[in-house]
Each structure stands twice: as C-alpha cells, then as structure tokens.
Amino acid sequence: MRPAAAPGALAPRPDQRVAKALIAAAVLLTIAVLVVPLAYIFHRAFAQGFQVFAANILEPNTLHAIALTALVALLTVPVNIAFGIAAAWAIARFRFRGRKALLTLIEIPFSISPIIAGICYLLLYGRQGLLGSWLLAHDIQILFALPGIVMVTMFVTSPFVLREVLPLMQAQGSEQEQAAVTLGASGWQVFRRVTLPNIRWALLYGAVLCTARAVGEFGGVSVVSGSIRGQTNTLPLQIELLFNDLNIAGAFAAASTLTVIALVVMVLKTAMEARR
Amino acid sequence: MTAIAPAAPVRAKRVLPGFGLTMGVTLTYVGVIVLLPVIALVLKGAEIGPERFVQIITAPRTRAALQLTLVAATMATIFNALYGLLMAWVLVRYDFPGKRLLDALMDVPFALPTAVAGLALTALFAGNGWYGALLQPLGIEVVYTIWGVALAMSFTSIPFVVRSVQPVLEDLDPQYEEAAVTLGAHRWTIFYRVILPAILPAWLVGITLSFARSLGEFGAVVFIAGNLPMKTEIASLLAFIRLEEYDYNGAAAIALVLLFIALVLLVASNLLQARAMRYKGKGA
Structure with missing residues (x-):
C-alpha cells in the first residue's frame, strides 16, 4: 500500500495496519450500503424468472408510465441543455451586477425539496392558485396533465447542466473565443467551433445527470400529476402504486429499468474523468 | 418575472x-x-397571516412531523459525515484494487431515483428481506420506525460529504505534514492538528448539504416510513397530505418553514464554500 499522492520522503508513511483497517471498513461499508441494495433490486426483479419480469414490464400501465417518463425527459432535457449553455455563457463570459444573486437563484432547486416545488406549482396554477381562474377561463390545463409534470421536472433539474458546464468554462477562460471573434467569426461560429468542443464532455455528463434526475423525479411530480393510472403516472409514481398494491415483483421490475440508467450514469462519469 | x-x-x-x-x-x-x-x-x-401561521406550525401533528424530520436528518447526517470522511480519506490516500469502482459507486445515490432507493431499502429491511431477516430476530425494527426514515435520508445524501472533502484532501500540500513529522508530531496529532483544520470547511459544506437534502427527502422516505401520523410522518409528507385535504394554507405554511430552513442552509453552505476554496488554493 503506497500513498497515492507520493509525498516527499519525510512525509509520514501510512501505518500498514491502519491503512488496511480503513480500506477494509470502507469497502465493507460500501458493499453493505450501496452494492447490496443495487444487487437486491435486480434479484427481486428477476426472482421469478425472465418471463415474469417481461410480463411485469409489458403490463399496459407500466408500459404507459415508461413512455410518459421518456416523453417528459425528452421535453425537459433539451430545454435544460439550452438553458445551461445560455446561463453558463452569460455568467462565465460577462461581468454584471447581481451575478452572485443570479447564481444563488439558479441553485434554489438544488436545495429545496421537490415536494415544495410541487406545492409552489399548485399554488400558482391550481384552481385556487394565482393564475388558476385565468387558466380556467381560457381552458388551459397545466396541473394533472403533461405541462405540469414537465414544468416541475424542469424546475427540479434546471441547474444540472449549468453546474457541470459553468466551472469548466470559467476555468478555461475566454482567450480562444476572443481570438476567434477578432479573426471575424460570428457569435454562433465561435460557439460551435471553439466553445462546444471544449465543453462537450461536461455538457454530455450534465445532460446524462439531468436525464437521470428527470426520469427519477418523484416528489414534485407526485404533487402535480394527480397519479392517474395509465394517464399521468410517471414510472417512479407507478413504482409507488405497484408497491401500494402489494405487487412487489412488478414494482421491482419497473425499478430495475431506472436502476440501469443510474448505472449508465456511473460508467459515463468514470469514462469522462478518464478523458480529462 | x-x-x-x-x-x-x-x-x-x-x-x-x-x-x-x-x-x-x-x-x-x-x-x-x-x-x-x-x-x-x-x-x-x-x-x-402570522397568527394562523403560528397556529398551523405549532399544532401537535405539525410539531411532531418537524421534530421527526430534524431528528432523523441529524441521525442521517452524523452517519454520512463519518462515512463520507472515511471514504474521502481512503479514496485519496491509499491505492488498492477496486478503488476506481468504489469511487464510481459513490455517485449511485444521486443517479438512482429516490423511489427506487426507497423500494429497495424497504424490501431489504422488511421481515423477508436480506437485512430484515438478520435484524428482526435481534429485535431491531427498521421499517416503519425513525431508523427507517434516517436510513432513507442517509442513503440519498451519501455523495455530498465524500465529494466535498475529496478535492480538498487531494490538493492538500504534503509539506505541512512533512513539517509536522520533522517536529516529531504523532500520526494522530498530525491528522487532528494539520489535516483536519484544512479540510474542516469542506467537510462542513458536505455536512450542510447532506443535512439540507435529508430534510427535503421525500421519495425514499415515504416507502420505508409507514407514514403514521405523530410517529413516522415527515414534514414534507404532512404538507402533501394537507394538499390532498385541500388545506392549502396548511400545506403552504409547512412548505414555507421547509423553504426557509433550506435557504438558510444554502446561504451557510455558500459561505463555507468560500472558506473551503481558500484552503483549496493553498495546495499545489
């Protein structure tokens, strides 16, 4: 066991016994806390064989939930990518008053419970909400329908792309972009030819994280969706419904599909760090 | 706006x-x-209005829910503070087979939907689950107790402490430790007097974020808590129940309390972050 960051000759050499004990504790705890629950999801999903698993996934309401969840992610993620890039460009490339305040505002969804987000949306668009009577008069349905689900998901996932892209753009500085502008490139050309290649991995990782969070969103969506079976039930809500129906095998089958996405995130992050 | x-x-x-x-x-x-x-x-x-607001917040059921949320989040955060510090230390200071996998695993709780985490933990700790079968004969009940609530909160906020401390520990200049050795300091003294002060702000950032996340956690908790009023009902769930009862005032009041706590913690972590960056700059 050598120290990873080879310090100078005088640096304290790690005590072998302490090192071994700490590594053992770290590995065993992580297996107990993280690996076993992951393994258990697949164990329960496939406990009665692949055919039962397939039947559970192909159950119409579960299938509908998968399709709805995919649709929500497809609508949410591109918008948040565009937002993340725009906000990173404005914040990293320009100095203006209120920059810190803007950053704090953008971070709010990270620190507040999705349930609160859902309640905020209900108080804004609900029948008794601020815009409720106006929406009713114009026959616009936002809550208990796709728009509400998508907007709450956007709320919850809005900082994800920005958080990956912004630090990178700040660290890289804008010399290359300024040079391109000086050479006569248009703003769009600068972005496509200079900025985008530099941030593509961070952008991809941010997008993947955003997707994972979007498909997994539970608290906020459960407030605004109304959980109508086969209509406004996203996959995480469907898992809860199946669980409450005591259809545990069905719940685990649905859960295993979302777990695969989480594992993909894990692999992609490792790949991205190796590229740095 | x-x-x-x-x-x-x-x-x-x-x-x-x-x-x-x-x-x-x-x-x-x-x-x-x-x-x-x-x-x-x-x-x-x-x-x-202030009067009605105080009335809602101090009602026994609300108080019980807020208290459970705070106590369980504290329990969860204590575990995560220690586990996260251990993981950061082991991942930065030692080399061993499987280290990269262990590192990658640290991100799982963020990528895994909370409902999935809740389902898996509930089934694991239920009487017929792998862990429940071991614990129940010992008389330890996790599901439908405060332990279950704390467990779900802890699982979903594991990465915060690790990912806050890791970069600071990586950048820590070995010369301070070298100096301490030259001066004859004991290993434990070095950790306590040299390393800990340097990583303390980052550690506190992680702890604050972990605590904030635990207070707001909903998806994982509702599965395992059993949601018994006055016993295992967390504050965000009570707000949700108030909504379903069309008691919008009740829901909004509880949500505002949670929002206020979250914003205080956000500001605190930003201030701590600024201090942590100072230490990070010292290295290399």
Missing part, C-alpha cells in the same frame, strides 16, 4: 457577443420555471 436583459453596467470593452440573448434566455427561464412558483408560495404565506 420575465425580466428583460438588464441594463446592468457591463464592461465597456466587450469582445464576445451574445450577452443580451443568453441573459434574456436565462432570466426568462429562471423567472418562469423557478421564481414565479416560489413567489406564489410566498404570497400564499403572506395571505395566511
């Missing part, structure tokens, strides 16, 4: 284009998606 690009004093010599467009997009989006709904909540809170 669909603000127009502000006439804020931008530096006179601007080479790069696109400020108006990107700022306009940013403010519009944040305004519509984040700020407007939050304002709706605050306005609702103002409408309730």
